[in-house]
Amino acid sequence: MKNIKTRAVALALLILFLILAYVKLDISATSSNIFDQIQRFMWVLQSVKQFYVEDVDPKELVDGAINGMLEKLDPHSVYIPADKMQEITEEFEGxxxxxxxxxxxxxxxxxxxxxxxxxxxxxxxxxxxxxxxxxxxxxxxxxxxxxxxxxxxxxxxxxxxxxxxxxxxxxxxxxxxxxxxxxIYSITTYFMLDDETGYIKVGRFAKTTEEEFDRALRELDSKGMKRLILDLRWNTGGLLDQAVKMVDKFLPEGKRIVYTRGRIQEANEDYYSTYQTTHPKTPLIVLINHGSASASEIVAGAIQDWDRGLIVGETSFGKGLVQHQIMLKDGSALRITVARYFTPSGRLIQRSYKNGIIEYIQEGYDDIDPNANPDSTRKKPVFKTSKGRKVYGGGGITPDVIVKSFRPTRTTDVLIQNQIFFDYGSLFASTHKELAGNFNKFKNKFKIDESIINDFKSFITRKNIEINEDEFT
Structure with a gap:
């Protein structure tokens, strides 16, 4: 009992210290109320430990209490256990x-x-x-x-x-x-689609993203790139500074890229383009979908607001909250929302989450875009770009040109779920080694003909997978 009481007091005092240190509260006005709530929490914790029908792990109870507390705030304020922090750190360190x-x-x-x-x-x-x-x-x-x-x-x-x-x-x-x-590469692929069109797929924004992006641009430039398609579909975000540096390649100096506003002064920041621009006039298309979030929305929003390029695809997810990370002594961490992201025109990127996390997540992947549906009663607020074009707020980035993602048939879903495409591709690659190692050779020479289709069907049959012939063709 003494041990659990000591742990609870220590945890409570640590949380209180972090709050007071970061937010700079008026201690005289708030400390009494905070200590009252901490005391109530301690009594509940002690009572569960003493009277519950089964023995319980105090750490699990405290972890659960922390998670429950943060769930009352927003979907992105989270507690990260120590055993998960290394994995997350590696992802962002690259x-x-x-x-x-x-x-x-x-x-x-x-x-x-x-x-x-x-x-x-x-x-x-x-x-x-x-x-x-x-x-x-x-x-x-x-x-x-x-x-x-x-x-x-x-x-x-x-x-x-x-x-x-x-x-x-x-x-x-x-x-x-x-x-x-x-x-851990941020850029999963880049190549020339034709003699003049470059393509770059960015999977995340991590510590090495700018370096990788610069390298990709230089190589595409050397191959004659005159226009660029930047693919941010399914990019769930990452480091803010890397998103800002990416936009910086395309804007002249002195343009606001994004700004943050919060309850405390330290959370308010404005980010502007610098003299680092490398492609200020290269025609640009940015691809987004429902899986594009956070840092990728910052890029798309800035490019759209400054009329610097065309945004194509589906309305993005709408994750526009800024988290401040506080490391705890046991290696775990708190990520607490301290501000919101806004695009240069003043659009709030974050969608509403007031109806609960389940609806919040489902709505983020909803196929229905109110601005693409003239009969929709759920209209979004209207903003203006630098050249006076209408763009939409209300959460996420609404594209200039709406193109729905490919929706696979039931047969395709079955083949994907059973890894049939992967298995056939592996077998095909092992028996057609002359196509390996040279992307341009593969792109120019490889054609899917009737013999490959029939071979694929035979492969499916050998795997005992039933398909709908009408959907297959």
């Missing part, structure tokens, strides 16, 4: 230590989607479709993704031996891989 593969669990085994470029796995020749059946001699059958990650990652310079079952090769074989620092 690197981790391991062997360097992207994989999925397929038919109960970890299966390589692709080796990451420039990593030990690529250098040793791991391929898409390779099934990892053992790690250090122990079967991986039935292991979770988290369990596999834990076994494959480790300090740089350490070794791990895996057993591979490769499509087209009867006998499994072993590979010993020396772990290294593995980059």
């Amino acid at each position: 690197e981790f230590e391991g062997i360097g593969i992207e994989f999925i669990i397929h038919n109960k085994y970890p299966t390589v989607i692709a080796p990451i470029v420039g990593t030990p796995s690529e250098r040793l020749g791991l391929r898409p479709g390779d099934k990892i059946i053992k790690i250090e001699g122990k079967s991986t059958y039935g292991a979770t993704e988290q369990e596999i990650v834990k076994k494959l990652r480790g300090p740089k310079g350490s070794k791990v031996t895996i057993t591979i079952q490769r499509p087209g090769i009867e006998e499994p074989f072993e590979v010993t891989i020396t772990r290294d620092t593995i980059p």
